[in-house]
Amino acid sequence: MKYLITFLVVVTLVSFSYITYVTVNNLKTPDLNKRYLAGKKVWHKNGCVDCHTIFGNGAYLASDLTKTMSNRNAEWIKKFFKKRPAMPPNRTKRHPGLSEGETKDMIAFLRFVNKIDTNGWPPKTLLEPKLRDYNLK
Amino acid sequence: MGRFFDIVKQIVPFWSTNNNKKRSESEQSKIKTIEYESQRVSFKFLIAAILMFTFQVFLASGASIEFIIPDLPAPIPFNSGRAFHINLSVFWPLLGIIGGVYYIIPEEVGYDTNIKIANIQFWLTIVTLLLIYGSLSLGFTTGREYLEALLPFKILIALSLIIFFINILLTLLKRKITEWHPTMIGLVVGVFFSIIMYIPSMLTYKNIAMDEFFKFWTVHIWVESTLELIIASVIASILLMMTGVERKTVERWYYVEVFLVILTGFLGVGHHYFWIGAPHWWLYIGMIFGALQIVPVFFLVYTAFKSVKRQNMKTTNDLTFKYLWATVLWNLVGAGILGFIMTWPSINQYTHGTEMVSLHGHLALFGTYGFLTLTLFYFILPQWQRTKNLSMKKGNIAFWLLNSGLALMGISLFVAGVIQSYLLRYVGIEFTKVRELLVPYMIGRTLGGLIFAGGAIIIGWDLISNLLFKKSIP
Numbered sequence: 221m222k223y224l225i226t227f228l229v230v231v232t233l234v235s236f237s238y239i240t241y242v243t244v245n246n247l248k249t250p251d252l253n254k255r256y257l258a259g260k261k262v263w264h265k266n267g268c269v270d271c272h273t274i275f276g277n278g279a280y281l282a283s284d285l286t287k288t289m290s291n292r293n294a295e296w297i298k299k300f301f302k303k304r305p306a307m308p309p310n311r312t313k314r315h316p317g318l319s320e321g322e323t324k325d326m327i328a329f330l331r332f333v334n335k336i337d338t339n340g341w342p343p344k345t346l347l348e349p350k351l352r353d354y355n356l357k
Numbered sequence: 358m359g360r361f362f363d364i365v366k367q368i369v370p371f372w373s374t375n376n377n378k379k380r381s382e383s384e385q386s387k388i389k390t391i392e393y394e395s396q397r398v399s400f401k402f403l404i405a406a407i408l409m410f411t412f413q414v415f416l417a418s419g420a421s422i423e424f425i426i427p428d429l430p431a432p433i434p435f436n437s438g439r440a441f442h443i444n445l446s447v448f449w450p451l452l453g454i455i456g457g458v459y460y461i462i463p464e465e466v467g468y469d470t471n472i473k474i475a476n477i478q479f480w481l482t483i484v485t486l487l488l489i490y491g492s493l494s495l496g497f498t499t500g501r502e503y504l505e506a507l508l509p510f511k512i513l514i515a516l517s518l519i520i521f522f523i524n525i526l527l528t529l530l531k532r533k534i535t536e537w538h539p540t541m542i543g544l545v546v547g548v549f550f551s552i553i554m555y556i557p558s559m560l561t562y563k564n565i566a567m568d569e570f571f572k573f574w575t576v577h578i579w580v581e582s583t584l585e586l587i588i589a590s591v592i593a594s595i596l597l598m599m600t601g602v603e604r605k606t607v608e609r610w611y612y613v614e615v616f617l618v619i620l621t622g623f624l625g626v627g628h629h630y631f632w633i634g635a636p637h638w639w640l641y642i643g644m645i646f647g648a649l650q651i652v653p654v655f656f657l658v659y660t661a662f663k664s665v666k667r668q669n670m671k672t673t674n675d676l677t678f679k680y681l682w683a684t685v686l687w688n689l690v691g692a693g694i695l696g697f698i699m700t701w702p703s704i705n706q707y708t709h710g711t712e713m714v715s716l717h718g719h720l721a722l723f724g725t726y727g728f729l730t731l732t733l734f735y736f737i738l739p740q741w742q743r744t745k746n747l748s749m750k751k752g753n754i755a756f757w758l759l760n761s762g763l764a765l766m767g768i769s770l771f772v773a774g775v776i777q778s779y780l781l782r783y784v785g786i787e788f789t790k791v792r793e794l795l796v797p798y799m800i801g802r803t804l805g806g807l808i809f810a811g812g813a814i815i816i817g818w819d820l821i822s823n824l825l826f827k828k829s830i831p
Contacts, residue, residue, distance in 0.1 A: 225612045229619050238625045239642070247566045249635045258566060264500025264569075270436035275633045276567060276710030278502050278554075279439050281423065284710055308789045310427040329565075338565060339640065340633035341535025343706045348743035352787060 248337035259329025262322045276340060282307065284342065289334035291351055294327050295337040301326070365711035389598060389672040391740050393463035397473040400741050401732050404820065405483055410450035410727070411817025414810035416421075417442050421806050424792075424799040433494050440505040441493045446722055447503065447579075448486055453730030455482075455521060457545065461594035462525060462735050465541055467533035471524055478520045483512040486729025499561060501568060503576045511559040515552060522548045538613040540590035546615070549588030554578045566634035573629040580722065581650065581692070582622020588729055589614060589653075592681075592753055593660065596735055599677060602669030607664055614656040617681025621649040628700045632709065640702045647700030656695040661685050673736055676752045683760060687724025691767075695720060707782040712795070713774030720767055731759075731816070744823045751819045755812040769801030 263269075269278040272285050288297075304317040316328060391397060420438045422429060431438070455478075463469050470641060489506040498505045529541060558575040564567050589753070593607045627643025661681065695717045699708050708714065735752055738744045773795045780786045780794070 222611060228616050232616075232620045232623060243570065243635050243639070245629070246636050247564060248636070249566045249568070250576075251565055252563055257563060259777075264403070264561070267436040267440060267498040267500050267505070269500055269503070270439040270498070271501050271608065273710045276714075277569065277572075277629075277633075279436070280710065280712055281435060281439075281714055309793050311668045312428045312637070333418070333565060336634040338632045338634060339637050341706055341709070343782060345783060347785040349785050350787060352789065 235302065237328070240257065250332060250335040253328070253332075254285055255328035256332040259325035259327070260334075262326050263329055264319065266316060266318075274333065276341065280341055283332065285333070286336075286338060288330045289327075289347060297327055297330075298323050299356040300354070303354075303356055305356070307354075309353070360688045361598045364485050365416055377390075389736075389740060393469050395465050395475065396460050396739070397470040398470070398472060398479070399458075399460040399733075399737055400543055400744075401428070401479050402452050402459065403478075403548060403712050403730070404447045404736060404824070405479075406456065406730050407734055407817060407820050408452035409452070409486075409821075410730070411444055411446040411813050413442065414806075414813040415448065416445070417665065418810050421799070421803045424825045425796060425803060426737055434496070437494055437498070441496055444489060444493060444505060448489075450722070450726030450730045451584070452482065452486075454584065454591065454726065455731055456594070457591045457729075457733040458521075458525070458548075459597075460585065460733070462528055462541075462544075462769060464598065465538055465570065465594055466529055467690060468528055468532050470528045473589050473675065474520060474524045476528075477515075478517050478524065479614060481513065481520070484515045485517065489514075490516060499583055501572055503563065506561060508559065508561075509532070511555075515555055515559065518548065518552050518555065537607050539615075540593045541585045542766055543611065543615045546619075547583045547590070551579060551583040551587075551616055554583060563638050569633040570630065570635060571594055573626050576628045577629055580726070582618055584726070585622060586615060588726070589618065591733070592657065592729070595681075595733070596661065596664040597678075599671070599673045599681075599736065600664050601670040601672060602664045606667050607660055608756040610656055610660070614653055616658070617649075617653045620652065625650045625700075630707060631702055644700060644702055650700070651693045651697045655687055657690060658685055674739065674749055676756070677736040679753075679756055680735055683756070684725060684728040685731055687720055687728060687763070690726040691720025691722075693719065707778040708774060709782075711774050711777040711781065712770050712798075713778060714799040716767060716770035716774055719770070720763065723763065728759075734816075738820075744820065748819050751815050755815040755819075758808055758812030758815070762805045762807070762812060764805070765808060766802050766805030769798045769805060773798035773802070 268274075268285075271279050271282040273280065274285050275285075276284060276286070298320070299316040300315075300322045302320075304314040306312060306314050392412050416438060419431065420435065420442055423431070433441075457474060459470060478676070491512045492507060492510070493505055497507055499507060504511065522545075522634035524546060529537075529545065554574040558573075562571070589611075593611065596602065596607055597604060616748040624642055624646035627639045629643070630639040631643060665678070698709070699705055699713065701719060739747055775794060776798070777791055781788060782793045
């Protein structure tokens with residue numbers, strides 16, 4: 221019994237290591253670039269993931285940002301970080317802002333994330349998504 | 358069936374049992390006492406854990422108000438507070454479990470652990486944790502959920518676990534009994550793989566998908582496999598001590614359980630890899646092994662029922678049993694059943710990233726690890742001279758506050774999660790609009806949280822007042 225269990229545990233761990241190896245070499249992401257890496261630092265430094273989610277992982281106070289670049293254009297995002305609107309239901313507390321350089325890096329980061337093949341998540345919704353534009357014009 | 362009612366009687370408060378008075382005299386002589394000097398190390402760990410738990414409810418209640426009154430001024434931004442909250446939620450039960458391990462090992466192997474090393478580990482962990490909490494509240498973060506602590510601090514945590522592992526191993530090698538107890542093997546394997554799994558996940562990678570991939574080696578594999586191995590042996594050992602059942606009752610299926618926890622826990626990590634840019638075959642691995650994860654939970658339920666059924670004497674207070682039953686129940690509901698529902702990709706695609714996940718996190722993490730730490734607290738601390746007067750009555754009130762608070766929070770978050778999954782992911786209504794619709798349920802969650810906080814504060818205050826004001830009575 222003991223030996224059988226030990227054998228099974230070893231088999232489990234070996235197969236886990238193997239599929240880890242295969243996965244790490246087959247992540248469905250685009251090629252890395254400098255702008256993206258800078259943007260990733262901005263993303264981490266500001267702790268975005270503790271309000272927003274990315275790939276659905278994070279805090280649930282703010283929206284998921286995985287497919288941001290499919291819905292918004294770069295111009296809109298630049299305006300957004302400059303103008304820092306209050307995000308509803310907030311009225312006075314404004315969204316944190318970024319400098320112009322940081323915004324460009326962040327856009328590169330979000331473009332990279334947008335291009336990742338997420339196995340079809342988030343699912344297609346019944347209605348076309350209608351996003352707020354926060355009076356940025 | 359009669360046995361079942363006895364268990365119900367133990368859980369339901371104020372249910373008068375006829376032999377209550379008769380038993381209390383004979384019970385006094387049977388109450389467990391410390392047998393090995395090094396078991397005293399566990400007091401420190403448990404006290405630190407409970408103090409952190411009490412602190413955490415203030416933080417968590419504050420953060421939950423953000424969902425109801427968005428513009429309320431707060432001392433620290435929401436994201437720092439949330440990082441603080443989730444780091445506390447992982448580390449205080451960890452401290453409690455380490456304390457539990459220090460308590461069971463000497464009795465399991467008949468040899469003292471090294472007290473000096475244990476003390477070094479304790480202070481190293483506490484200082485590191487305080488540094489982590491301080492830096493997080495000041496806004497220093499690595500920006501990865503659950504792993505927000507800065508790298509040097511995470512290295513110190515790994516170091517502390519390595520010291521812990523060495524201490525256990527040295528004790529086991531010097532043991533006096535001739536055969537290895539299965540529980541000790543599970544424990545060593547659990548601690549070893551906790552360290553192995555923590556190291557790759559504390560690093561930050563260039564590829565964000567790689568970051569996410571290794572993150573779950575801590576976030577999932579720790580709580581659903583390696584720490585589960587550790588708590589399985591802690592629960593088995595304290596059941597032996599509490600009920601005096603024969604060892605083979607508890608250990609009969611132990612090896613099978615170890616194998617299942619490793620198999621389903623390690624491969625079940627796949628249900629976090631559905632949508633992060635990993636190959637699509639993770640959908641199948643995560644679905645199958647994620648669903649199988651409910652099997653080891655049933656083993657725990659089975660062991661607990663079996664040992665209480667076959668007990669021949671009771672060596673502890675009833676409160677410990679209550680908290681243990683709560684551990685078993687919430688583990689079954691929060692981790693087992695909820696996890697089982699959410700692990701199917703066809704459901705997960707809608708519930709993922711909604712309040713449903715928050716619900717699962719709260720019920721599974723506090724329900725299993727939190728209640729287990731409280732079980733250990735009420736089992737171990739009354740054996741210490743200074744805290745032997747911990748009020749069982751207050752503990753009982755706190756028990757009901759914690760459970761009802763958690764249940765109310767659970768129901769509110771469940772409804773919120775269903776509504777949010779439907780409107781946001783299925784219908785396609787904009788995020789902030791859905792968030793406004795969820796406010797009533799968020800009020801329910803905060804109310805549940807406040808009731809829960811009441812329980813936590815009672816326990817914390819009881820502990821503090823025992824430590825500070827009541828000098829030891831000879």
